[in-house]
Amino acid sequence: MFALSTFLIGLLATAPCWQQNTVILQPDAVLLADGTLQEHVGVAIRDGRILEIGVSVQVSGLRVPLQGVLAPGMVDAFSGRGAERLLTEQSRQLTPQLRAADGLQLASPVWESLLARGVTAVHITPDPTNVLAGRGVLVSAAGESLEQRILLKDTALVGSLVQSAIHDDRVGPSSLAGGLELLEQAFATAKSDDFGPSLWMYLENAEGTRGVQDLAATKGLQVVPILMGEVGSYGGQFPQQIVGLPTMGLGAFARRAETWRRLAKQGTQVAFGTRAGNQAWDSLRTSAMAWSRLTGDAAGAWATVTFNPAKLLGMEKEIGSIQVGARADLVLWSAHPLDATAQVVSVMVGGQTVFRAPLGEAQP
Amino acid sequence: MILSALSLYSMLCLAQQSSLTLQVDRLHVGDGQVLKNAIIQLENGKIVSVEEGATSTGALHISGAELTPGLIDAFSYMGVSGQSVEESRESTPSLRLAHTLRVGDPAFRHALSQGVTAAFLSPDSLNVIGGLGAVVKTGGGTAADLFAEEQSAARILNPEAALKITLGNDASWGNFTPNGRFTRNFRARRPNTRMGTVWVVRREFYRAKDYLAARHQGTVAYDPDLEVLADVLEGKIPVRVQARRSHDVQTALRLQKEFGWPRLTIEEGTESQDAAPNLAAAGVAVITGPAYDSSQRAIARGPSAAKLKQLAHPPAVCCEDLHDIEGLESGMEDSGLVPVSDRLLDWLVVLAPRYGAASGLNGGRFSEGGGSTPALPVLLQKAGVTLAMGSAEAHDQPLTEASLIYQARNAVRWGMDQASALAAITSQAAQLCGMGQRLGQIKSGYDADLVLWSGPPLDSDSRPLLVILDGRIVVDNRPQE
Numbered sequence: 148m149f150a151l152s153t154f155l156i157g158l159l160a161t162a163p164c165w166q167q168n169t170v171i172l173q174p175d176a177v178l179l180a181d182g183t184l185q186e187h188v189g190v191a192i193r194d195g196r197i198l199e200i201g202v203s204v205q206v207s208g209l210r211v212p213l214q215g216v217l218a219p220g221m222v223d224a225f226s227g228r229g230a231e232r233l234l235t236e237q238s239r240q241l242t243p244q245l246r247a248a249d250g251l252q253l254a255s256p257v258w259e260s261l262l263a264r265g266v267t268a269v270h271i272t273p274d275p276t277n278v279l280a281g282r283g284v285l286v287s288a289a290g291e292s293l294e295q296r297i298l299l300k301d302t303a304l305v306g307s308l309v310q311s312a313i314h315d316d317r318v319g320p321s322s323l324a325g326g327l328e329l330l331e332q333a334f335a336t337a338k339s340d341d342f343g344p345s346l347w348m349y350l351e352n353a354e355g356t357r358g359v360q361d362l363a364a365t366k367g368l369q370v371v372p373i374l375m376g377e378v379g380s381y382g383g384q385f386p387q388q389i390v391g392l393p394t395m396g397l398g399a400f401a402r403r404a405e406t407w408r409r410l411a412k413q414g415t416q417v418a419f420g421t422r423a424g425n426q427a428w429d430s431l432r433t434s435a436m437a438w439s440r441l442t443g444d445a446a447g448a449w450a451t452v453t454f455n456p457a458k459l460l461g462m463e464k465e466i467g468s469i470q471v472g473a474r475a476d477l478v479l480w481s482a483h484p485l486d487a488t489a490q491v492v493s494v495m496v497g498g499q500t501v502f503r504a505p506l507g508e509a510q511p
Numbered sequence: 512m513i514l515s516a517l518s519l520y521s522m523l524c525l526a527q528q529s530s531l532t533l534q535v536d537r538l539h540v541g542d543g544q545v546l547k548n549a550i551i552q553l554e555n556g557k558i559v560s561v562e563e564g565a566t567s568t569g570a571l572h573i574s575g576a577e578l579t580p581g582l583i584d585a586f587s588y589m590g591v592s593g594q595s596v597e598e599s600r601e602s603t604p605s606l607r608l609a610h611t612l613r614v615g616d617p618a619f620r621h622a623l624s625q626g627v628t629a630a631f632l633s634p635d636s637l638n639v640i641g642g643l644g645a646v647v648k649t650g651g652g653t654a655a656d657l658f659a660e661e662q663s664a665a666r667i668l669n670p671e672a673a674l675k676i677t678l679g680n681d682a683s684w685g686n687f688t689p690n691g692r693f694t695r696n697f698r699a700r701r702p703n704t705r706m707g708t709v710w711v712v713r714r715e716f717y718r719a720k721d722y723l724a725a726r727h728q729g730t731v732a733y734d735p736d737l738e739v740l741a742d743v744l745e746g747k748i749p750v751r752v753q754a755r756r757s758h759d760v761q762t763a764l765r766l767q768k769e770f771g772w773p774r775l776t777i778e779e780g781t782e783s784q785d786a787a788p789n790l791a792a793a794g795v796a797v798i799t800g801p802a803y804d805s806s807q808r809a810i811a812r813g814p815s816a817a818k819l820k821q822l823a824h825p826p827a828v829c830c831e832d833l834h835d836i837e838g839l840e841s842g843m844e845d846s847g848l849v850p851v852s853d854r855l856l857d858w859l860v861v862l863a864p865r866y867g868a869a870s871g872l873n874g875g876r877f878s879e880g881g882g883s884t885p886a887l888p889v890l891l892q893k894a895g896v897t898l899a900m901g902s903a904e905a906h907d908q909p910l911t912e913a914s915l916i917y918q919a920r921n922a923v924r925w926g927m928d929q930a931s932a933l934a935a936i937t938s939q940a941a942q943l944c945g946m947g948q949r950l951g952q953i954k955s956g957y958d959a960d961l962v963l964w965s966g967p968p969l970d971s972d973s974r975p976l977l978v979i980l981d982g983r984i985v986v987d988n989r990p991q992e
Contacts, residue, residue, distance in 0.1 A: 316696050319599025324606045324642065328597060331735075353655035354594065358610045380615070383655040409657040 169193045169208025170498075174217040174479060180454070180468035182446020184483060190217060192475045195498035200471060215492050218449075218484050220267025220288075220476040221431050222467050224391050224456035225305075225347070225373055225420030228269055229257045229286060235274035236281075239318055240326075241333055243342075245281030247271045248300055253286075253293065261288050262502040264428050265484065265491045267476040268298060268466050270456065272422060275307035275349035275375075278320070278329045283347065285460055287476070289494075289501035302460055305347045306330065308355035309375050327358040334366055344461065345369040347391070349423070351376030356384050371459050375423060379406040387414040389455050393424030394434040404441055411442040418455035432484060439485050449485060530554045531982060533578065533961070534570035538563075539968065541580040541937035541952035543930040551578070553959040556981035560955050573989065576976055579933065579968050580953050581628025581960030583940035584915050585798045586751075586778050586901025589630060589649070590616035590665060596635035596642070598685070599697045602715045604743075605735035606642035608634045609670035614647075615654040619665045622906040623649045624986050625914040626962035626975040631672055631798075631901070631944045633778060636681035636753050639702065639711040643739065644751065646672040646944050648960070650980045663985075672945055673749040673776070674739060678759040679879055682708045709762055716770045719744055746773030749945065753778040755800075755879035757785035764793050776943055778901070780891075782882040787894035796897035796943055799887055801905050801913055888922035892931055899940035920969050929969050 170192050177188045177200070191199040191206050199206055227234060231250040236242045251271070261269065267288050273280035285299035306312075313326035320326050334342075346363060350356050350372050363370045373391035374382065390410075395403060410417065419434045427433070431452045439448030457467025465474050475498040482489040494502035531553040538549040538561070546563040550570060553559065590613040597603050612632065622630065629648050634641035645667055652664035682702065689699035702708040719740030725731040726741055742748045750772045752763040760783045767775045775793075777783060779800035783790060790797060884890070891898045900922070905913030919932040927935075941951025949958055959982035966973040978986035 313594075315599075316698075319597070319697055321598040321697075322596055323594035323611045324603070324608075325597030325599055327610050328603070328606055335735075352594075352613075353615060354611045354613055356655070357614075361610070379657045381655040382657040383653075383659070406657060413657075 169198060169206050171204050171206070171208050171210045172213055172217060172477070173210055174213040174215055176216045177469060178216060178218040178449065178484070180470045182449055184216065190469065190477070192498050195475055197469060197471055197473050197475055200469065213479055213492075216480045216483055216489075217469070218265070218478050218480055219453050219468050219473075220466070220478050220494065220496065221265050221452045222456040222460075223261075223266055223269040223421055223431060223452075224418035224459060225272045225283070225422045226269050227271065227274065227422045228261065229253070229255050230271045233274065234271070234281075235276045237276065240278045240312070240315065240320065240329055242273075242277050242281055243279045243304055243333065245273060246284065246301065247273050247281060247305075248284040248297065251284065251286065253296055258288050259502075260428055262494050262496075263491060263504075264432065265478040265480070265494065266431060267478070267494065267496050268457075270302060270420070270460060272305040272347065274311075275305070275309055275373075275423065276311045277307065278312050278326050279304065279306045279333055280312075281305060282343075285462065287496060289496040289499075295497065298466070299460065299462065301343065303345045303347045303371065304342050305349075306359075307349035308359065309349050309351045312349075323352075323355055323358070327355070327362065330359065330362055334362055337366070342366065342368055345371050345459075347371045347373060347459075349373045349375055350381075353381035353384060356381055360384075373420065378403075378410070382406060382410050382415065383413070385410075385413075385415050389416045389418055389459055391420050391459070392417045392434075392451075394419050394421050394430040395437065396425040396427060396430065396433075399425070400437045400441075404437075407438060408441045411438070411444070411447070416447070416455055417451045418459050419451050420456070436485050436487060445483075445485055529556075529982065531959075531979070531984075532567055532570040533963070534567055534572040535576060535578040535963065536574060537577040537967075538953060539577065539579045539933055539937075540954065541934065541941075543934055545930075549578075551953065551961070553961075553979070553982040556959055556983075558953060558955050558957050558959050561953055573963065573976060575966060577964050577967055577973075578953065579626075579962050579964065580937045580951050580957075581962055581978070581980065582626045582915050582936045583899075583944060583946070583951055584622065584627050584630035584902050584906070584936075585899035585940040585943055586633055586800065586903060587622075587630040587906065588635070588904040589618035589622060589632060589906050590614060591632055591635060593635065596637045598637055601638055601682070601700070601702065601711050602640040602736065603638055603642050604640045604674055604715070604739040606634070607645070607670050608632055608642055609645040609667050612645060612647070612665065612667070614652050614664040614666075615656050615659065616665070616907075618906045619647075619649040620663055621908070622914070623663075623978055623980070624975070625906070625916060626964075626978055627902075627906065627915050628960040628962070628978065628980050629668070629941070629944070629946065629950050631940075633751065633753075633901075634675040636675075636677040637684055639677060639682045639708050640715055640740075641675040641677060643671045643748070644673050644675055645670050646946055648980065650985050669945065671748060673751045674743050675751050675753065675778075676712060676763075677753045678708055678712075678762055679705065679753070679755055681753070682711075705759070705762075709766070712766060713769070715740060716744070716766075720770070743772060744770060749774035749776060751776050751778045751798075754783070755779050755781035757782040757882065759879075760786040761789065764789055764795065767793065767795070779903075780887070781879060783896075784884060784887050784890040784894075785882060787891055787896055790891070791895040794897075796899070797891055798899045798901050798940075798943060799891070799918070800901060801903045801918060885921060886925040888932070888935065889926040892927060897939065897943070898935055899943045900935050916968065920971055923969050929967075932969060 172190045176184050176186045189204040191204045234250045270285050272283040283302040283305050285302050287296050287298050290296040308326050313320050348359050435448045435452045439445045453467040457463045477495045479492040480489045533551045538546040548564050550562045550565045550567045595611040633644045646669040647665040647667050652666035654664040686698050686703050719737050722737040723741040754760045754763045775795050777797045780797040783797050900918040902915045919936045922932045938951040941947045961979040962975050963977040964973045965976050976988050
C-alpha cells in the first residue's frame with residue numbers, strides 16, 4: 148500500500164496532462180484546519196488547489212488511496228534559510244527600501260532539505276541587525292519558475308530593537324532610546340503606504356515593545372512582535388495575540404518551559420520561525436511538539452507551524468491549512484506530525500509531488 | 512442566590528479598596544504643619560477630608576504611629592538603564608525617558624517599601640543635553656513580566672517633566688580626539704572638556720532661539736529636538752542641570768542669564784554650598800544628590816582621584832583644591848595609601864568599574880565631589896536656597912542606608928530642622944517636580960499617597976508600617992497580633 152501510494156503520486160507528477168483533471172487523495176486521516184484528525188475523508192485537488200474536502204467527495208476524478216496522515220505543509224514564520232548569509236546593509240540603520248527577495252538563493256540545496264522535513268513555505272526576513280531592515284519575502288519551497296516560487300513579494304517591513312541593531316559604535320544608535328528615535332523619524336517622514344499593513348519587529352524587552360507599540364499606534368500600524376531574549380520578562384504584554392517566537396533545540400526547552408506555559412495560559416498564540424532560533428532542520432516540528440507537551444493542546448501546537456504563521460502573513464486562505472480554495476501544499480506523514488516517530492512520506496507543493504522518501508526509509 | 516452573594520462580596524471588596532479611614536496621633540502635612548489626633552478619609556485614590564482633634568470608630572489606628580505624605584524622590588535613576596541615553600549624538604533633547612523606562616524594575620518595589628511613592632526619573636548624564644525626564648508613581652502600573660508575583664510597576668504621570676542638561680565630567684565621558692583608525696567611531700568628537708560641553712549647550716540654544724523666532728512667524732520646518740528646546744525657552748518645560756562642582760553651578764547660572772531659562776533647577780549640586788548666595792539671588796532651587804555614610808559612595812570621606820594625583824605629584828602651581836591637601840596628607844599614613852605613579856593612576860581611574868547604570872565612570876562623583884559636605888542641605892537652607900532631595904541610584908539595590916528617608920535624616924543630623932527636612936522630601940520635592948498641586952501634602956483633594964511610620968519619621972529607628980498608594984495599602988509591615 149505504501150509503495151503503491153508513493154508510486155501513484157509519483158505518477159501524478161510525471162503526467163502533466165492529469166494536472167488539468169481532478170485528483171482525490173484518500174489518506175488514512177486528514178489533519179483539518181481546526182486541528183482535528185478526521186478519518187475517511189477525501190481531498191479533491193485541481194489546478195494546484197484544494198477543490199473539495201469531504202467524506203463523500205462529489206467531484207469525479209482519479210482516486211488515490213494513501214497510507215498515512217495528510218497534513219498541510221509547515222510554514223516557517225521568519226527565517227534566513229535559502230537566502231544570502233548576510234541579509235542586511237550595515238552602512239546605515241534605516242534601510243526600509245531593501246528587499247529580501249533580492250537576496251534569495253532559489254537553487255540552494257537548502258530547499259530540498261526543508262521539503263524532506265515537511266516545510267513547504269518560508270518567510271525570509273532581513274537580518275534583525277538594522278532598526279528598519281527591509282521587506283521580507285514569502286517563498287514556496289518548490290516550484291518550476293521564479294514566479295511560482297515567490298508567493299508574496301513584499302510581505303511586511305521588518306525591523307529590530309535587539310542589541311545587534313541598537314548597539315552600533317560606528318553609525319549609531321547606541322541605545323534603545325536612539326533606536327526608537329530613528330523609528331520615530333522614519334514614521335514621521337513616511338508616506339501612508341510606505342509601511343504596508345504590518346510591521347514585524349524583533350524585540351527583546353518590555354521597554355522596546357512599549358515604545359514600538361506607542362509609535363505604531365500613531366500611524367494605525369499593526370505590530371507583529373517577534374520575541375527574542377528573555378521572553379518571560381516581558382511576555383505579559385501580548386495576551387490574546389499571535390507572536391513570533393524563535394524555535395528552540397530540545398535542550399533549551401527545560402529552561403523555557405515555564406515561560407512558554409505562561410504565554411499559552413494568557414492566550415498568546417505563537418508562530419515559530421527559525422531566524423535566530425535553533426537551526427536544526429527539524430526544529431520547527433520539534434518546537435511544535437514541545438509546545439504541545441507544555442500546553443496539552445495539540446491543535447494549537449500544530450497551528451504554531453502552520454496556521455499562525457500564515458495568519459501573520461495574511462495568507463491564511465492560501466497556505467497553512469487544508470481548506471477549500473487553499474494551495475495544495477500537502478505533506479503525507481507516517482503518523483500524526485506531532486508524534487515524535489512520525490516521518491515524511493511524500494510532499495506535494497502546488498498540486499505536484501516534489502518529494503518522496505526513499506522506499507522503506509523516511510528521512511530521520 | 513449564589514450570584515447575588517458573589518456580587519455583594521465583590522462590592523464589599525471594591526468598597527474596601529476604594530475607601531479607607533485612618534486615625535493618627537501625629538500627622539505631618541508636608542508643608543511643616545503637624546496635626547494631632549487627626550482623622551483622614553480616603554476615597555477613590557484621593558484624600559477626601561483631614562480633621563484635627565476628632566475621633567472615629569472603626570478607623571484604622573496604631574498608637575504612636577505618625578503619618579506623612581508619600582515621599583517623593585526628586586532625582587532618581589530607578590528603572591533607567593544605559594538603554595535610555597543615545598550617545599551617538601551629544602544633544603538629544605527630544606528623547607523621552609518614559610519611552611525606555613523599565614517600569615517593572617525591582618527598584619520601584621524597593622522604593623515603595625521605603626515609603627517612596629513618587630519620583631522624578633532623570634535621564635542618564637552621559638549626554639550634554641540628555642532628554643526629557645519623567646515623573647512617575649512607584650506603583651499602580653502594569654508589569655509585563657510573566658513571572659511577576661503581583662502587578663506592581665511604575666506608572667508614568669508626566670513624560671515631559673524636565674529637560675536634563677549635564678555639565679562637568681560625565682557629559683564628555685568616552686569622547687576622544689579623532690586620530691588614526693578610530694575616527695570611524697562616533698565618539699571621536701567634541702566635547703572633551705568642560706568648555707566643549709558648554710559650547711554644545713550654547714550652540715543648541717542659539718539654534719533654538721532662531722527656531723523659536725521662526726515658530727512665532729509660522730515659517731518653521733519641524734524639528735523635534737529644537738521643538739523641545741524652544742519650549743524650554745518659553746518656560747513650558749523646566750530645565751534640570753546636573754552640576755556637581757561649584758564652578759559648574761556658576762556656569763549653569765551664567766547659561767540661565769544668557770538664554771533666560773525661566774525654570775532652572777540644579778541637580779546633585781555636590782559643591783553648591785559655595786555658590787549658594789548666587790543661587791539664592793537667582794531664585795534657583797537645588798535638588799541635592801545622595802549623601803552616603805559609606806566611603807565607597809558619594810560623600811567626601813575618601814580622597815578623590817584628582818586629589819590622589821595631587822598627592823602623588825604635587826604640582827608647582829596648584830589649583831583650587833590646594834587648601835584640602837594638607838588634611839589629606841596627614842591621613843595618608845592611617846589609610847595605608849601609597850603614592851603611585853601618575854600614569855598608573857590614570858589607568859586605575861580608567862579601568863575602575865562603573866558603579867551604577869546611570870552614573871557615568873566611577874570617577875564621576877569621586878572626582879567631582881571634592882568640596883562636598885554632608886551639611887550641604889542646611890548650608891543651602893541658611894543661604895535661602897530652595898531645596899529638595901534625591902537618592903539617585905540608591906533604590907536600585909535594597910540598600911536602605913541610602914534611601915530617601917535617610918537623606919532627610921542625614922540632613923537633620925547635620926543641622927537641618929525636622930520640618931524643613933521632611934518638606935524637602937515631600938511638598939518641596941513635589942513642587943520642584945511640577946506636581947505641587949497633587950502630591951506631597953496631606954490635604955483634601957490631594958492623591959492618597961501616605962506613609963504611616965512606627966514613630967517620628969525622621970528618627971533613625973522609625974520604619975514604614977503602612978505605605979498607601981492611591982488609597983490602597985501596598986506595603987503592610989504592621990506587627991502581627
